[in-house]
Amino acid sequence: MERSDGQFVSSKVVSITPAEKRRDLPDEPGVYLFRDARGRVIYVGKAKSIRKRVASHFSNPSTRAGSDLVPMIDRIEALVVHTEAEALLVEQNFIKQYKPRFNIRLRDDKSYPYIAISLDEHFPRVYFTRERHRRDRAYFGPYSNAKRVRSTLEVLGKVFMFRSCDGPEPGRRSGSPCLDYYIKRCEAPCVGYVSREDYRAGIDGVIDFLSGRYREIERQLEGAMRAAAAEQRFEDAARERNRLRAVRSLLERQRVANDAVGTLDTIAIALEGTEANAQVFQIRDGVLSDRQSFYLDNEVGGGIAEVAEAFILQYYASAMMVPPLLVVQRELGEHAALSQALSDRRGGPVEIRPAERGDKRRILELAERNARLALDQEKLRSERRRQQRVEALDGLQLALGLDTIPLRIECFDISTLMGTNTVASMVVFEGAAPKKSDYRRFKIASGGEGAPDDFAAMEEVLSRRLARWEAQRDISPHDKDYDPSFAALPNLVVIDGGRGQLSAGLRALSGFRDRGVVVVSLAKRIEEVFIPGRPVPLQLAHETPELQLLQRVRDEAHRFAVTHHRVRRDKAMKASILDELPGVGPARKRALLQHFGSPDAILAASREELEAVPGLSGKLARDLHRELHKTGV
Numbered sequence: 001m002e003r004s005d006g007q008f009v010s011s012k013v014v015s016i017t018p019a020e021k022r023r024d025l026p027d028e029p030g031v032y033l034f035r036d037a038r039g040r041v042i043y044v045g046k047a048k049s050i051r052k053r054v055a056s057h058f059s060n061p062s063t064r065a066g067s068d069l070v071p072m073i074d075r076i077e078a079l080v081v082h083t084e085a086e087a088l089l090v091e092q093n094f095i096k097q098y099k100p101r102f103n104i105r106l107r108d109d110k111s112y113p114y115i116a117i118s119l120d121e122h123f124p125r126v127y128f129t130r131e132r133h134r135r136d137r138a139y140f141g142p143y144s145n146a147k148r149v150r151s152t153l154e155v156l157g158k159v160f161m162f163r164s165c166d167g168p169e170p171g172r173r174s175g176s177p178c179l180d181y182y183i184k185r186c187e188a189p190c191v192g193y194v195s196r197e198d199y200r201a202g203i204d205g206v207i208d209f210l211s212g213r214y215r216e217i218e219r220q221l222e223g224a225m226r227a228a229a230a231e232q233r234f235e236d237a238a239r240e241r242n243r244l245r246a247v248r249s250l251l252e253r254q255r256v257a258n259d260a261v262g263t264l265d266t267i268a269i270a271l272e273g274t275e276a277n278a279q280v281f282q283i284r285d286g287v288l289s290d291r292q293s294f295y296l297d298n299e300v301g302g303g304i305a306e307v308a309e310a311f312i313l314q315y316y317a318s319a320m321m322v323p324p325l326l327v328v329q330r331e332l333g334e335h336a337a338l339s340q341a342l343s344d345r346r347g348g349p350v351e352i353r354p355a356e357r358g359d360k361r362r363i364l365e366l367a368e369r370n371a372r373l374a375l376d377q378e379k380l381r382s383e384r385r386r387q388q389r390v391e392a393l394d395g396l397q398l399a400l401g402l403d404t405i406p407l408r409i410e411c412f413d414i415s416t417l418m419g420t421n422t423v424a425s426m427v428v429f430e431g432a433a434p435k436k437s438d439y440r441r442f443k444i445a446s447g448g449e450g451a452p453d454d455f456a457a458m459e460e461v462l463s464r465r466l467a468r469w470e471a472q473r474d475i476s477p478h479d480k481d482y483d484p485s486f487a488a489l490p491n492l493v494v495i496d497g498g499r500g501q502l503s504a505g506l507r508a509l510s511g512f513r514d515r516g517v518v519v520v521s522l523a524k525r526i527e528e529v530f531i532p533g534r535p536v537p538l539q540l541a542h543e544t545p546e547l548q549l550l551q552r553v554r555d556e557a558h559r560f561a562v563t564h565h566r567v568r569r570d571k572a573m574k575a576s577i578l579d580e581l582p583g584v585g586p587a588r589k590r591a592l593l594q595h596f597g598s599p600d601a602i603l604a605a606s607r608e609e610l611e612a613v614p615g616l617s618g619k620l621a622r623d624l625h626r627e628l629h630k631t632g633v
Contacts, residue, residue: 035073041094088337088341104299112144158246160205160209212263225237225240225241228240261285263285277293279371312342316345396492409492409494439485498523
């Protein structure tokens with residue numbers, strides 16, 4: 001088996017059902033996967049002994065994890081590795097790949113800011129970015145606060161005077177230095193006022209600073225200031241003094257401990273039910289380089305030690321740097337296997353230990369308070385969002401005169417271009433929140449060439465929706481063909497369109513309406529809601545939560561349909577008759593195009609000319625000639 005870092009682990013894979021004897025599992029270190037009846041991985045675990053660890057899941061099913069997880073297990077797979085540290089890494093690779101429901105996972109997917117340095121350029125730039133995909137560039141971060149990143153860049157620009165112009169080459173069209181040169185923010189590499197070597201020395205200083213070597217930067221600046229003063233270069237000495245003050249001012253604002261603390265990360269976890277928050281305080285030479293906050297899904301209700309271990313592995317899998325020391329809470333303690341896994345990642349020793357006294361203990365307590373505060377704030381935000389969703393659903397029930405609260409809302413939209421590549425979307429909101437696992441796309445069979453017919457397309461897709469629901473009634477929820485999206489009965493169906501689209505929907509969904517499902521349409525122009533049996537459309541005030549909910553549902557359906565339509569349209573535009581020829585794959589297609597120069601030349605080629613294509617056998621050339629002429633081209 002291949003790991004994500006390209007290394008291989010010698011493995012022994014065992015696959016059994018829970019009903020079989022679990023003693024057949026290996027009594028060795030490794031990773032195990034629980035799969036449900038549909039083959040989905042629902043949990044990934046690691047253990048010193050796979051057999052004993054798996055047995056513990058079944059011997060103690062009274063826990064939250066056991067009561068929910070064990071009944072869903074249909075098959076167990078085991079993978080043997082050499083050491084417990086290697087099992088940790090393999091486990092995290094599987095979690096990243098499968099995203100199991102019952103594993104502890106980071107759920108904060110926002111885009112963090114980075115500082116990038118374009119080392120691939122002769123005169124590198126230092127700039128703010130939220131992307132990290134260029135292999136030839138150095139990245140520092142992620143940082144939690146974009147404003148602080150921009151402030152740091154401003155100070156670094158004053159100290160190291162790197163260029164601020166865009167593009168791979170410095171300068172502007174006029175060929176003269178810009179204002180930055182005259183205000184001592186740039187040394188004007190664009191006109192040759194600084195050599196490439198001297199400019200690169202400044203960039204090396206930026207790298208040292210961002211790597212946390214603050215004391216070294218201070219010593220260099222102070223030495224340069226004293227040397228200039230000794231040589232009576234007082235203007236240069238004043239400039240070095242100002243640069244030194246700027247660095248010290250930046251560091252003093254963020255100092256949380258003395259220099260002896262050194263370089264470390266402090267990690268604290270706060271838990272409440274299935275919610276967890278992790279705080280990372282990055283300390284570099286006694287300076288708080290950054291503080292980051294992450295929220296985690298803790299579906300299994302794991303303790304601080306379990307959550308901290310999972311978080312540390314996931315966080316440092318993509319972090320730019322692993323420090324030599326991690327200060328953690330007492331519950332995790334010293335973790336030899338985790339230390340070894342991080343040491344392999346860092347390429348040097350990594351110590352993990354709790355803090356008992358001094359500055360390290362004070363920083364850990366500060367991180368713990370921030371983790372608890374972040375969790376409380378998230379709880380308040382969640383409660384506020386929940387209350388807003390309740391108000392929107394109550395208002396929608398009242399406005400539409402529904403018998404029940406519309407907990408499940410399905411919305412349908414059609415996307416087409418001049419009647420071609422017609423597709424439809426179905427989006428689902430449950431509890432006034434998107435349920436993306438139930439989103440579905442449809443290719444409209446009636447959407448061929450010719451004038452677009454949105455009414456016919458809408459009637460077709462809604463008829464198929466009803467047919468799929470009727471088909472799911474005879475399928476067991478444990479069957480692999482069971483589709484929970486189509487098996488669920490909606491409370492409200494929203495159609496994107498006006499009265500005509502609503503009429504098409506009513507014809508198609510009579511089976512739904514007989515079971516109490518309400519069908520309405522929402523027109524875009526002035527946001528009119530068309531309701532069956534009402535001659536005049538309903539107009540809701542724009543500031544009401546019920547209309548805003550309908551708009552979110554409608555806009556999401558439109559976005560989902562348009563995205564699918566663009567994919568199909570782009571694919572159709574790139575397709576050619578060569579894609580339909582037997583025996584012609586991507587490699588032979590490239591060979592034909594390189595030989596003839598264009599698809600038209602291929603279509604006009606004789607059998608002899610096709611036989612002359614390198615790598616094309618005579619039989620295949622004859623078959624292609626026959627197929628091309630069979631099409632009438």
